[in-house]
Amino acid sequence: xxxxxxxxxxxxxxxxLLVALWWLASDGxxxxxxxxxxxxxxxxxxxxxxxxxxxxxVPSVLRLLAGYAAAAVVGVALGTVIGSYRxxxxxxEPVLEFLRAVPPPVLVPVIMLFAGIGDTMKIAVIASxxxxxxxxxxxxxxxxxxxxxxxxxxxxGITGVARLRSVVLRAASPQIFAGLRQALSIGIILxxxxxxxxxxxxxxxxxxxxxxxxxxxDMWTGILVLGLLGFLLSVVFQLVERRVLGWYHGLxxxxxxxx
Amino acid sequence: MHxxxxxxxxxxxxxGSGRRVEAVRDLTFTVEAGELVCLVxxxxxxxxxxxxxxxxxxxxxxxxxxxNDRPVSGPPPGMAFVFQEYGRSLFPWMRxxxxxxxxxxxxPLSKARRRELVMDALESVGLTDxxxxxxWQLSGxxxxxxxxxxxxxxxxxxxxxxxxxxxxxxxxxxxLEDLVRGLWRERGITILFVTHDIDEAVYLGERxxxxxxxxTVVQEQLKVDLPDERDQLHTRVAPRFAExxxxxxxQIQAAKRGGTDAGPPEKTLT
Numbered sequence: 001x002x003x004x005x006x007x008x009x010x011x012x013x014x015x016x017l018l019v020a021l022w023w024l025a026s027d028g029x030x031x032x033x034x035x036x037x038x039x040x041x042x043x044x045x046x047x048x049x050x051x052x053x054x055x056x057x058v059p060s061v062l063r064l065l066a067g068y069a070a071a072a073v074v075g076v077a078l079g080t081v082i083g084s085y086r087x088x089x090x091x092x093e094p095v096l097e098f099l100r101a102v103p104p105p106v107l108v109p110v111i112m113l114f115a116g117i118g119d120t121m122k123i124a125v126i127a128s129x130x131x132x133x134x135x136x137x138x139x140x141x142x143x144x145x146x147x148x149x150x151x152x153x154x155x156x157g158i159t160g161v162a163r164l165r166s167v168v169l170r171a172a173s174p175q176i177f178a179g180l181r182q183a184l185s186i187g188i189i190l191x192x193x194x195x196x197x198x199x200x201x202x203x204x205x206x207x208x209x210x211x212x213x214x215x216x217x218d219m220w221t222g223i224l225v226l227g228l229l230g231f232l233l234s235v236v237f238q239l240v241e242r243r244v245l246g247w248y249h250g251l252x253x254x255x256x257x258x259x
Numbered sequence: 260m261h262x263x264x265x266x267x268x269x270x271x272x273x274x275g276s277g278r279r280v281e282a283v284r285d286l287t288f289t290v291e292a293g294e295l296v297c298l299v300x301x302x303x304x305x306x307x308x309x310x311x312x313x314x315x316x317x318x319x320x321x322x323x324x325x326x327n328d329r330p331v332s333g334p335p336p337g338m339a340f341v342f343q344e345y346g347r348s349l350f351p352w353m354r355x356x357x358x359x360x361x362x363x364x365x366x367p368l369s370k371a372r373r374r375e376l377v378m379d380a381l382e383s384v385g386l387t388d389x390x391x392x393x394x395w396q397l398s399g400x401x402x403x404x405x406x407x408x409x410x411x412x413x414x415x416x417x418x419x420x421x422x423x424x425x426x427x428x429x430x431x432x433x434x435l436e437d438l439v440r441g442l443w444r445e446r447g448i449t450i451l452f453v454t455h456d457i458d459e460a461v462y463l464g465e466r467x468x469x470x471x472x473x474x475t476v477v478q479e480q481l482k483v484d485l486p487d488e489r490d491q492l493h494t495r496v497a498p499r500f501a502e503x504x505x506x507x508x509x510q511i512q513a514a515k516r517g518g519t520d521a522g523p524p525e526k527t528l529t
Binding site for chain 1: 311314315316334336338339340342344347348350351352353361362364365393395396409413
């Protein structure tokens, strides 16, 4: 119990300190663009009613999840193919490096031309940005499957789907998760950016809307909501990762103890 | 079942980046059904290459391997492999039970039968209690036992073992040697056991094949005329054991010097 409280303290200490600092620093502020935290927090419940959560937060999260899921499926599938064949890799690698280097926000106007200004465009923008870290990490992970493991699988006639499911993807899973983690933060950024162009709802849209109508404390509450959303998603991600990669963390802990 | 392995004229050349390495020059020998044969040779003499060719993991440059009169062109279903690097051969994301079961899923077996084979194999190697553990939670010796259990559950006619005990400590090694001999006598599997340890080869084998230094040929085939009943304590101090190991040792020294002048193959010591 004491240990638990101590750990809780360590988790909460720094955020509490930062909030306190913000509170104190902004307390006497008369700057319109820099309202006291007290005002922002007082505005929060008025702005983020359940109706607004439904009309702005839910659509944003759904778009994010759709884009992220599409990127995960495409990234892992393509990455597995590219990682498995040396020739395919040699052909694809330069192209991939180029495509990865293009900043995804710059694609928004282009994607708008093809996909219009609806949800499809936003999902396409999110997916097109998220797919690269997932794809490249999957390529690396699949390529680096241990040779002895691969030979073991071959000698026992483990081929095709069974090999992919039980050996290759599992062996690559630590790398794939590293890619998924990077993609998550990219996804949140692109979710907001895509909603700043030609949108009629969503978090990004709302925040810009508040800013343009000089509802500054409301704008700040939107930023807080975004932060909280990002935090929550990363907690969920960690829970999933700990479950799927439990073996990997255990293995690492063992090999650290006895080098 | 007659699971004889015939290796004839086997040659393997690695080519790449301007270098041409002849790992195995010309190997011809036979392993009879139900035999336990040990392969020894100086380090770097292509033992692993040979074993991989026999297991269908590598394609020989020339010559062929026949299992029960059928040429081996890929990993044959009746063959199981135990690798030296147990830590890299077991899948760390699977528990011991799942590791042993995975190869069986490729066979047309009922779930109940699979479970039976898994538990039976784990019992044979004395690891029933570890079925739910992850391999990396076990000691090196136990991990290699899991790998052996996986091979047993597969019900192979031929078991190929590539220096399986090179990475475990001496006491564990002795236990594992007795385990392999016990399993061999119990189950009648044909075993080809590659090692660089002369004592191990003589202690385990019914026959010892001594390979020359690379490029590899068979230097000598030696029948081990020790009693079937062997144990670490008495067999290893028997005068006959000492004679045999001295002979193998001399042969390997000769092989290292590059001489194949040690007389005709298949000679029996007198």
